[in-house]
Amino acid sequence: MNQLPKRVWHATATPVIRRTASKIAGSKAASSQLLQRRENSATATAEATAAATADAVCPHLGLEQEAAATPRIHATAEWQNALSYQEIPGPKPLPILGNTWRLMPIIGQYTISDVAKISSLLHDRYGRIVRFSGLIGRPDLLFIYDADEIEKCYRSEGPTPFRPSMPSLVKYKSVVRKDFFGELGGVVGVHGEPWRQFRSRVQKPVLQLSTIRRYLQPLEVITEDFLERCERLLDANEELPLDFDNEIHKWSLECIGRVALDARLGCLEDNLTPDSEPQQIIDAAKYALRNVATLELKAPYWRYFPTPLWTRYVKNMNFFVGVCMKYIQSATERLKTQDASLRNGEPSLLEKVIMSEKDEKIATIMALDLILVGIDTISMAVCSILYQLATRPAEQQKVHEELKRLLPDANTPLTIPLLDQMHHLKAFIKEVFRMYSTVIGNGRTLQEDSVICGYQVPKGVQAVFPTIVTGNMEEYVTDAATFRPERWLKPQHGGTPGKLHPFASLPYGYGARMCLGRRFADLEMQILLAKLLRNYKLEYNHPPLDYAVTFMYAPDGPLRFKMSRI
Numbered sequence: 001m002n003q004l005p006k007r008v009w010h011a012t013a014t015p016v017i018r019r020t021a022s023k024i025a026g027s028k029a030a031s032s033q034l035l036q037r038r039e040n041s042a043t044a045t046a047e048a049t050a051a052a053t054a055d056a057v058c059p060h061l062g063l064e065q066e067a068a069a070t071p072r073i074h075a076t077a078e079w080q081n082a083l084s085y086q087e088i089p090g091p092k093p094l095p096i097l098g099n100t101w102r103l104m105p106i107i108g109q110y111t112i113s114d115v116a117k118i119s120s121l122l123h124d125r126y127g128r129i130v131r132f133s134g135l136i137g138r139p140d141l142l143f144i145y146d147a148d149e150i151e152k153c154y155r156s157e158g159p160t161p162f163r164p165s166m167p168s169l170v171k172y173k174s175v176v177r178k179d180f181f182g183e184l185g186g187v188v189g190v191h192g193e194p195w196r197q198f199r200s201r202v203q204k205p206v207l208q209l210s211t212i213r214r215y216l217q218p219l220e221v222i223t224e225d226f227l228e229r230c231e232r233l234l235d236a237n238e239e240l241p242l243d244f245d246n247e248i249h250k251w252s253l254e255c256i257g258r259v260a261l262d263a264r265l266g267c268l269e270d271n272l273t274p275d276s277e278p279q280q281i282i283d284a285a286k287y288a289l290r291n292v293a294t295l296e297l298k299a300p301y302w303r304y305f306p307t308p309l310w311t312r313y314v315k316n317m318n319f320f321v322g323v324c325m326k327y328i329q330s331a332t333e334r335l336k337t338q339d340a341s342l343r344n345g346e347p348s349l350l351e352k353v354i355m356s357e358k359d360e361k362i363a364t365i366m367a368l369d370l371i372l373v374g375i376d377t378i379s380m381a382v383c384s385i386l387y388q389l390a391t392r393p394a395e396q397q398k399v400h401e402e403l404k405r406l407l408p409d410a411n412t413p414l415t416i417p418l419l420d421q422m423h424h425l426k427a428f429i430k431e432v433f434r435m436y437s438t439v440i441g442n443g444r445t446l447q448e449d450s451v452i453c454g455y456q457v458p459k460g461v462q463a464v465f466p467t468i469v470t471g472n473m474e475e476y477v478t479d480a481a482t483f484r485p486e487r488w489l490k491p492q493h494g495g496t497p498g499k500l501h502p503f504a505s506l507p508y509g510y511g512a513r514m515c516l517g518r519r520f521a522d523l524e525m526q527i528l529l530a531k532l533l534r535n536y537k538l539e540y541n542h543p544p545l546d547y548a549v550t551f552m553y554a555p556d557g558p559l560r561f562k563m564s565r566i
């Protein structure tokens with residue numbers, strides 16, 4: 001089984017936080033040492049802030065970085081007793097080459113697909129906080145493997161958290177297509193007040209339970225179509241094709257199209273021709289997302305000149321914008337021409353946004369963001385969940401039993417109260433996310449100087465919270481190496497007690513910037529698993545697959561599941 005190795009907590013790598021001045025104040029040498037350390041620390045802070053600034057300022061803010069004033073934290077004992085930023089352990093950058101070479105093919109020791117392993121190796125080697133500095137064109141990365149410190153960072157992030165994600169998308173929105181986005185960047189890759197304003201305009205309709213309820217039936221229909229297509233794809237051994245991940249991708253695209261564009265895109269139709277719109281959407285979605293890791297984690301030369309990869313990326317993004325505009329214009333037309341008195345039931349998400357904002361552009365940009373982040377995340381999560389189900393027959397049986405009890409007639413339409421009672425199914429999903437977190441980590445660009453794990457960390461540094469590692473640490477999760485969905489259940493539903501740090505496994509992030517699509521993601525996954533496992537048995541009878549990062553963390557290889565009717 002592909003389980004990450006059991007990790008040991010590195011207490012030895014922890015700095016002595018309270019190395020107080022009084023301890024060394026006895027001698028002159030000690031005083032000058034302390035002074036020297038402070039000077040080093042001030043220089044390091046200034047250097048790191050300067051390095052970080054280029055990336056940390058959001059183009060949509062249109063503001064200059066605030067003039068430097070001495071931050072209040074500098075006067076506290078916590079700051080003064082902390083070790084300097086430079087003392088944080090981590091791989092040492094080489095002169096001129098920095099650390100970027102470590103991610104390069106052949107000469108580097110790390111490959112992009114191994115990002116999850118790198119994160120784990122860094123923890124094993126350096127301890128609970130690791131500084132990865134000297135990366136070309138980007139600020140230092142600070143990996144934090146301490147769930148209490150992660151909690152502290154999240155809880156003190158203020159009203160406009162800064163998630164340093166997708167600089168390529170930032171450049172696309174703020175430079176390449178400034179003509180279209182202007183001041184309305186959306187939520188992904190946008191920060192500060194512009195992010196807060198956009199998010200507060202769309203958050204309510206997106207997360208409202210009434211909106212989610214409205215999509216249960218349409219998404220169930222799409223899922224039924226998907227399962228019918230799967231049946232048609234089975235070979236003589238009842239096995240799904242080698243590129244089954246592609247089919248999952250089409251299902252998620254069809255779902256997000258229904259939610260964000262109010263349309264059936266037609267991605268699940270048989271025999272799509274290469275020039276058909278659905279196939280073009282499928283190709284563009286795949287290309288845009290799969291190349292982001294390469295664009296952003298390897299040396300980002302595209303920031304300085306348009307590389308072929310960048311040019312293709314821009315073309316794809318333009319295609320997406322065009323598709324969103326087309327569907328949103330037709331939704332607006334529908335709303336204009338439809339007799340309002342004939343409208344009944346809950347309006348769709350798009351209708352809610354168009355009616356409340358009276359601005360088609362807001363709806364278009366919202367749809368674009370939902371589509372861009374809502375396809376790969378969910379399809380890779382589903383690949384991972386299905387693989388774990390297929391390779392854990394006993395666990396699969398438990399979910400099936402639960403479904404048989406709740407849906408004695410397999411054709412019973414799903415309802416929200418029924419989904420609410422699928423405790424085992426939901427616990428299974430959570431356990432997959434804990435052990436194989438699809439999004440391997442989250443991050444924040446620090447907006448204030450902070451003390452983290454006993455070190456002075458300057459603002460502008462990118463803190464990385466590697467949930468794939470912390471979710472598997474014995475320190476935070478009892479019997480972490482064992483796959484046990486029951487740990488997520490309440491005792492009345494068969495739950496087993498044990499330690500589960502609330503900040504060790506956060507698949508959807510946390511706080512004001514938490515995943516905007518999480519309710520749709522949960523709904524889509526629950527519908528798919530309920531329909532699939534009530535009616536079919538899933539098996540995987542091939543050599544085990546490794547997990548790798550292709551933007552998301554998922555099994556790396558053909559998902560040749562055997563799918564047989566029960």
Ligand code: HEM
Nearest residue numbers: 187370373374377378381508509510513514515516517521
């Ligand atoms: C299982 C699937 C998914 C996972 C694991 C996931 C995970 C995440 C994570 C970790 C974040 C960052 C949160 C933070 O910074 O605290 C995020 C942000 C976001 N997600 Fe998801 N996501 C999933 C599915 C979706 C779907 C289906 C949609 C769209 C319908 C979506 C839309 C978004 C958006 C728009 C943001 C940016 C929010 C903001 O910055 O304000 N996600 N997601």
